[in-house]
Amino acid sequence: MKDKHFVIIISAIFLAFFISSPIIAGLSKAGILHSLDTKNLFVPEREFEDTVPGAAVLNAIERGKADIRNIYTNCIPFYNQIVSAVQSTELVMLNLVTNTMDSILYGQEDEIPVSADTSTSDDSANSGVETEPPKPEIKYRANLIAGNGRPNFYTIEPAKVMERVEGASEKELQRRLEIQLNYIQKIKDSAPELNYYVYMGTRMQDTEIFSEIFKGALSTKCYFDYFVDHLDPEISFDYLRFDTVEDRVEKKFRSDHHWNIHGVYEGYQQIINMMYERTPEIGKPYEYDIIEVPGIKWCGSIGGTVGMTDEDYFDNFEILDYSNMPDYSGNAYDVKKMQEKFLNGEYNNAGTYADYYGMFHQPQSKFTFRTNATGRNLLILGDSYSWAASVLIASHFDTTICYNQPWTTGNNKIDYHEIIDKYDITDVLILQYSSRLMFGYDDCDFDNLILD
Amino acid sequence: MLFSELAFLFGFLPLFFLCTFAAKKNLTAQNIILLIFSMVFYAWGEPVYIFLLLISIGGNFVAGIAIDKFKDKITAKKISLALGTIFNLGLICVFKYSGFFCQSINDIFGSNIPVPEISLPIGISFYTFQILSYIIDVYRGEVPVQKNILFLGAYLVAFPQLIAGPIARYQTIAEELTDRTVTIEDLGYGFRRFIIGLGKKVLIANNAAVIADSLLAGDMKSFGALGAWLAMIAYTLQIYYDFSGYSDMAIGLGRTMGFHYLENFNYPYMANSATDFWRRWHISLSTFFRDYVYIPMGGNRVSKPRWILNMFTVWFLTGLWHGAGANFILWGLYFFVILIAEKTFLSGLQKIKVLNHITALLIIVVGWCIFRCESLSQIGTVLGGMFGVYGGGDLEAIYASGVLKIPYFIALIAGIIGSVPMPLAKLKSLVCTTNTGKVVADVAVMVVLFVSVAMLARGSYNPFIYFRF
Incomplete structure (x- = not known):
């Protein structure tokens, strides 16, 4: 090709991107396109305190840089299509490697059916009871699909669920675990007259069955056991159980790291039962029906990160029927209205990769269900796991205050005793996802709670 | 900012070329555009250290003028060069090596010198050596002094090679600063x-x-x-x-x-061989050390002990240049040993x-x-x-x-x-x-x-x- 033609073509390509990206950004801000409706937005890399000379100018420059990055990343033509295409190609290539390596390392272990036991036929004839033939035993296997170790992402086959598996050195995990246990102890010691409860939203990685399915991956079961053994015995503890892969499929989303409504409901029941043992005045768990929200098929955090396009891994969306729940005040979040909106289909077009869990459940700060009915007021130190359960738990207390790390707190310090005094707190529940509760990941390590 | 960033490829670069194209008949304007865009390129990631670049441009401009002014007065000329060199090496020592030196002294002697924690200005190793080559070449009379501070600045901070080289010696592009054309083939x-x-x-x-x-x-x-x-x-x-x-x-x-x-x-x-490797790897750095350290120290035209010292100095500095860490110095000395061996008892093999x-x-x-x-x-x-x-x-x-x-x-x-x-x-x-x-x-x-x-x-x-x- 002549230099002239080559230069013209390359220049045209670069100019096209240069000119069209700001136009796409403008159209997105005007609501005509949606390129900037993404979780991939760049934010200023640093923020200068007001005490720094020229802070206003410096912060404006940082915001400008983030805007330019957003324009020339998220708004380049066909950005989403390019990313999806590359992710899909990576997934196809990864599956090829996974299938090859599995057959080299583990042989063919897809399904090992167990033959039906016919020896019971005589017994059933004698007893007059018909027995079902035993179900074939399914061998589950985790396939690595993405990641560089910190973390790695897997699918569990043939269950069609996805898992994020953290990686870190044993030394680092132990160090973080000790820090978290110390924090929890300090929280309790600073106001020992209150009742303390801890509930952990566990992961597959924390369970007994993890190592059988995730060959070669890091198991955190020993750290979970250490956590349980070293938690102050006066603190009541419970956790979301996964004894089998079927439990995992039932209680958490396939493509997201959060618990689904089945897990939320079970967790709520476990928490209230745990609290009931000490304070029966709060009552036993209420019963709720589970409703599927029609028309939603979504891909959550894990699926979105790896670019999952196979709908077998997508989730439907279910909620509880909150219509018989008592009304509450003190919170702009109205769970009954949300239920109505979702069931009316108002959120159905949010998109496959929209965060339906976060849209429905949302972080909340305060619920006041009734006053002087139980005489008990609850403080929940939570995260996004507690979003889904807070309103349910709060319905058993007079007033409930929620602090969800790290957003509602951000980098602001919270005075623990001020909250206790202001709201007459009698009970404290720490309800978090295990990677945060045990290891303080994702900025959740209680260091913004002033205890002294 | 990095070359491998979308904002650079589709934002910065097209804008730069458009501005340069608009000034295509005016070389001074082109150099100023290059200087401004290079400053923006550097400030994108390191806004604070832009001042260090400006200080370096200013200090070396003055050093170059002084060396040229005293070209007939050997002592003053040498002093100007020495001050310029100390200025440049001082900057790099403070910003790149001070923490390492203090920590090393504490580790070796058990002292308690406060260890400064200064974040490394990106590209300081490259542009410091680059500007050193300028003042040394002016001293040697190999290049004329640059009397336009904007042109000198454009040479030093030109964004193509500012943060990761190659170390462009001033004599390589001196003429092109004031007289260059760009053809379609270019x-x-x-x-x-x-x-x-x-x-x-x-x-x-x-x-x-x-x-x-x-x-x-x-x-x-x-x-x-x-x-x-x-x-x-x-x-x-x-x-x-x-x-x-x-x-x-x-x-x-x-x-x-x-x-x-x-x-x-x-x-x-x-x-x-390792010798051959260093003729092919990071050629701009190895030739810098050859021309500005090894040969002025006498190269291999000295006694054997002195030659070994010369080699040790070059390879110690090569290791140190790559990073303020013991492993980099060890790496440099590793090649020192290998190269000495290749030139002595291994030469026949x-x-x-x-x-x-x-x-x-x-x-x-x-x-x-x-x-x-x-x-x-x-x-x-x-x-x-x-x-x-x-x-x-x-x-x-x-x-x-x-x-x-x-x-x-x-x-x-x-x-x-x-x-x-x-x-x-x-x-x-x-x-x-x-x-x-x-x-x-x-x-x-x-x-x-x-x-x-x-x-x-x-x-x-x-x-x-x-x-x-």
Whole structure:
């Protein structure tokens, strides 16, 4: 090709991107396109305190840089299509490697059916009871699909669920675990007259069955056991159980790291039962029906990160029927209205990769269900796991205050005793996802709670 | 800002070319545009240290003027050079080495000197050596002094080679600062070279880096020889393609502006000896040390003990230049020992080419192990792994580390093939002799561009913030 033609073509390509990206950004801000409706937005890399000379100018420059990055990343033509295409190609290539390596390392272990036991036929004839033939035993296997170790992402086959598996050195995990246990102890010691409860939203990685399915991956079961053994015995503890892969499929989303409504409901029941043992005045768990929200098929955090396009891994969306729940005040979040909106289909077009869990459940700060009915007021130190359960738990207390790390707190310090005094707190529940509760990941390590 | 950022490729670069094109008849305007854009390029990542650059430009401008002014007064001229040199070395010592020096003194003597924690100004090693070459060449009378501070600034901070070289000596581009043209052939060459460099960085170096980083951060004892060699081959390719890729991009961009930077790499992994390797690797640095340290100290035209001291000085400084860390100094001294051996008692043994080549590669890879590892114990573990101390290796553990992926292995294979000149030379002779062949070659370059952009787009997609919920 002549230099002239080559230069013209390359220049045209670069100019096209240069000119069209700001136009796409403008159209997105005007609501005509949606390129900037993404979780991939760049934010200023640093923020200068007001005490720094020229802070206003410096912060404006940082915001400008983030805007330019957003324009020339998220708004380049066909950005989403390019990313999806590359992710899909990576997934196809990864599956090829996974299938090859599995057959080299583990042989063919897809399904090992167990033959039906016919020896019971005589017994059933004698007893007059018909027995079902035993179900074939399914061998589950985790396939690595993405990641560089910190973390790695897997699918569990043939269950069609996805898992994020953290990686870190044993030394680092132990160090973080000790820090978290110390924090929890300090929280309790600073106001020992209150009742303390801890509930952990566990992961597959924390369970007994993890190592059988995730060959070669890091198991955190020993750290979970250490956590349980070293938690102050006066603190009541419970956790979301996964004894089998079927439990995992039932209680958490396939493509997201959060618990689904089945897990939320079970967790709520476990928490209230745990609290009931000490304070029966709060009552036993209420019963709720589970409703599927029609028309939603979504891909959550894990699926979105790896670019999952196979709908077998997508989730439907279910909620509880909150219509018989008592009304509450003190919170702009109205769970009954949300239920109505979702069931009316108002959120159905949010998109496959929209965060339906976060849209429905949302972080909340305060619920006041009734006053002087139980005489008990609850403080929940939570995260996004507690979003889904807070309103349910709060319905058993007079007033409930929620602090969800790290957003509602951000980098602001919270005075623990001020909250206790202001709201007459009698009970404290720490309800978090295990990677945060045990290891303080994702900025959740209680260091913004002033205890002294 | 990095060359391999979408904002640079589709925001900064087109705007720069449009502004330069608008000033195409006015060289002064072009140099000012280059200076301004280069300042913005640097300030994008390091706004505070832009002042350091300005101080360096100002200080060296004055030093150059003083040296020229005192050209007939030897003592004053020497003092001006000395002050200029101390000024430049002082800047780099304070900002790059002060923490390391203080910590080393504390570790050796058990003292308690406060260790300054100064973040490293990016590119300081490159632009300091670059400007040193200017004042020394002015002193030697090899180049005329630059009396336009804006032109000197444009030379020093020109964004193509500001943060990662090559170290462009002033004499290389002195004339082009004041008199240069850009032909369509320059643009064609420059764009092709830039795209090839981008491909080297994004498609090969970045993928090789994932293998090296994952394995070297993991349990080398379970990875064994297989994992250790895989890690080190990956790192050997990563560092070459990362560095040479950046050099290609710098040389390509320079050419589009009318600057002819010198080549920085010449197929270093074809070397037959460590000596040969250093004639092919980071040529701008090794020639700098040769011309400004080794030869002024007497080179090899001195007594043997003095020659050994000269070599020790050069290789100590080479190691130190690469980083403020004991492993970098160790790496430099490692080559000192190897080079002395090659020039003395090993000189008669270099007769079998293939054996020489294999030995040279082994020396290079072991050297990279010293360079890359963060501690002596890690060096020992990785070298132990490479030489079978921990057995052959556990394929399951390597698989669990996540490095067995097709794109990474394509990158490794392409990297190995691309590190020798023969396949590309053969391809060129087959393809580029006809017009159709040339079109095919250019289409291949465009494919490299598209795939690199696609990979950069994929790499820019990081919605991990959701995991904070």
